[in-house]
Amino acid sequence: MQFKSRNFDRAETILDICNLSVCLPDQPDIAPVLDGINLTIRAGETACLVGESGSGKSVTSLAVMGLLPKGSLTVSAGEIRLDDTDLLTLSPSDMRKVRARRIAMIFQEPMTALNPVMRVGEQIEEVLTTHEKALSSKVRRGRVLDIMAQVHLPEVERIYGSYPHQLSGGQRQRIMIAMALVLEPKLLIADEPTTALDVTTQGQILSLIAELQERHGTAVLFVTHDMGVVAEIADTVHVMQYGCIVEHAPVERLLRQPQEEYTRKLLSAVPSLVPRPTRPAMLDDNVLEVRNMEKVYAQGGFLVRKAGTLAATGVDLSIARGRTLGIVGESGSGKSTVARCILRLVDPTSGEIRVAGTEIARLSRRALRPHRKHFQIVFQDPFRSLNPRWTVSRSLTEGPVNFGITRRDALSRAGELMELVGLPRDALARYPHQFSGGQRQRIAIARAVAMRPDVLVADEAVSALDVSVQAQVIELLDDIQEKLGIAILFITHDLRVAAQICDDVVVMQRGVVVEYGPAGEVLSQPRHDYTRSLIEAAPGRLWDFANFREIRTA
Amino acid sequence: MFGYIIRRILGVIPVMAIVALVVFLLLRLTPGDPAAILAGDSATAAQLERIRESLGLNDPLHLQFFNWIRQLLQGDLGTSLISNTDVSQMIGRRINPTINLAVMTIIISVLMAVPMGVIAAWRHRSWIDYGVMTFSVLGFSVPVFVIGYIFIQIFAIELRWVPVQGYAHPTQDLMGFFQRAILPSLTLATIYVALIARMTRASMLEVLGEDYIRTARAKGVRENVVLFRHALRNAAVPIMTIIGTGFALLISGVVVTESVFNIPGIGRLTVDAILARDYPVIQAMILLTAGIYVLVNLLIDISYSLIDPRIRY
Missing domain, CATH: 3.40.50.300 (P-loop containing nucleotide triphosphate hydrolases)
Structure with missing residues (x-):
């Protein structure tokens, strides 16, 4: 098994989360949803956030994007530093300028994450119309087609004018990735981006993310529950449980020598690909x-037969x-x-x-x-x-x-x-x-x-x-x-x-x-x-x- | 796309044929002899027979039906039993005020209700939301004629901004038309504003929870673009349904408002015809109303496929 064993000590720090806590507003007696999270990602690094449902991994990624559901979750303490700016101190309109330009996000379900009534090309182009107002429409279109080619979509001209339901799951996720990377952000947050995809498509999407990361030096925060995916793509792994990071380590060390009981338990529960011993057949009944x-x-319908x-x-x-x-x-x-x-x-x-x-x-x-x-x-x-x-x-x-x-x-x-x-x-x-x-x-x-x-x-x-x-x-x-x-x-x-x-x-x-x-x-x-x-x-x-x-x- | 629209238009033909058949049978099968009504109480048997002959009532039923359909297709809706004038001309004169009023009402309703619903959903559970919902309950529960008389009292009698009643043709006196049509339109609009705002809010609330709204925000798109470009179009199908049925209801249901504001539209024509048992007019009105419903539904269905590319029947 070949792990990634790249060293990032010299690379600049892109994201630095310090002591981040998130809780339900006005309910101080309920345990916080995130409790003192610390996490650093450097340029070019892939950090995986793993944990079971409810552990707080998605909340962490949404907090970085400033997209916590309004009214039901609020940041109560800590800092989220991106290139030495604390994102939590930004005004809503400054935060909007950070999104897509410096941090972009891709989501789990590429069917529901794309607007069903807009052409996919227009949805990518909207990133440019929002953040790069000076571009002419011809230049914009050119850049959209270029990024679509970079994520290896076939027949980009045709797909530009397609609606999401006309594309396969893998193609839709490529659109999402193109949308996220068109402005070459420094940080890409991927929230379970391959969970809804077939295993062969998953492999293609994972290698696509790795390829683009290599080319642009993007830092990636990868949220997943799948240890197999972690083993393939992670540089460092952060294990979450009940809103805390219980253990973090370079991927190989975490998989070989897990220190915490919870990490051991999580790894032991991963079903093995090696088939269990055959059971003796009972009666051939x-x-x-x-x-x-x-x-x-x-x-076809009432009159038309197809x-x-x-x-x-x-x-x-x-x-x-x-x-x-x-x-x-x-x-x-x-x-x-x-x-x-x-x-x-x-x-x-x-x-x-x-x-x-x-x-x-x-x-x-x-x-x-x-x-x-x-x-x-x-x-x-x-x-x-x-x-x-x-x-x-x-x-x-x-x-x-x-x-x-x-x-x-x-x-x-x-x-x-x-x-x-x-x-x-x-x-x-x-x-x-x-x-x-x-x-x-x-x-x-x-x-x-x-x-x-x-x-x-x-x-x-x-x-x-x-x-x-x-x-x-x-x-x-x-x-x-x-x-x-x-x-x-x-x-x-x-x-x-x-x-x-x-x-x-x-x-x-x-x-x-x-x-x-x-x-x-x-x-x-x-x-x-x-x-x-x-x-x-x-x-x-x-x-x-x-x-x-x-x-x-x- | 065109294939779909043409199929839908062809689908209207059997529906209208069935409506025509029902209308025809309705009047032939109701007790009472149209000839007797026409001739009056003092008519002799010979007079009755002459009238029957001239109306074609002695022909076999199916022959009567085909003759009637042939006349319909030539645009001949028959002659009024009371005023002895051509029914299509009577309706033609009366339908303009009704249509104008309905269009103005729907425009006012949509312009008010859709932004109200969108903002209420956006600021869910805020005072704006509660305000819109309260207005919506009021709009439903206060009867049309009460609102109409209140408006007349305030704007026409106290403030004297507009005339109390009446109607002016927009082609002859545009300003006069707006002055006289604004109160009835507002009156009619209250219930539609309530209805459309409620539907918009509910539909928007659902859409605003969708993943692609989060995606739009993650792109750094401004809130108003999120609301009106991403969310509203996805929320539009149920809103269009309400607007469409609302419009059809308006055309057929303006009787009360036309009476309150003394507007010579088809609502009053229908009431008069029913009171006088003017069968050809009633028959034509049923056909017309059914036709408007079918047409509006056709337009709504076509609008669905324009709003949402996934809809192809």
């Missing part, structure tokens, strides 16, 4: 069998009782379409789906209803998959009661389920917002298991969770599988997660299964080029985070 399934989304979009074709897969099958692939690969077809949330165009011995691909909605309890789903976002107006007990009993179980039995079963997923029985009376994200995902799992399904479909079920919580939920799924003998279909884009939970893996690309086999084989000796490119794009793949050393190939 398939509860789910999919044969030659195809899904075409029809296009060729449809082929979302998945020729899909064959099967899961035995007590086993976990992973479907991995990038966005648009068809992995979610396959899951939705199996659940009959959408109707497959052709092919067979057998669940617990019953062919369900062509059953009518009505005839399907008694079979619904055989397959249940856990969704990605636990904040939106539970009804916020319902108590947990109502969510857990609704399904069983629909299938004829008495309310009393369903209620006592709900209590058992809560214990099964590691939550107290008396939490049944509470509402979803009273739980953390990880707890909510446990409830969502309990809700799915309440139906005593044969197949549990987990659609990116741990992707929205912090690594430490992720590890716990994966363990929980394993545990439940052992107790109930359930088959799990696990949809994920994250190869690390797949390596830790799946017995078998299906790799999908553009609607086609390109590789299918035992997880150990597929992930360590991939046969298909696409699988290989996915694994190679996984950041930090040569580092064994949990053991603080390089991966040793046995």
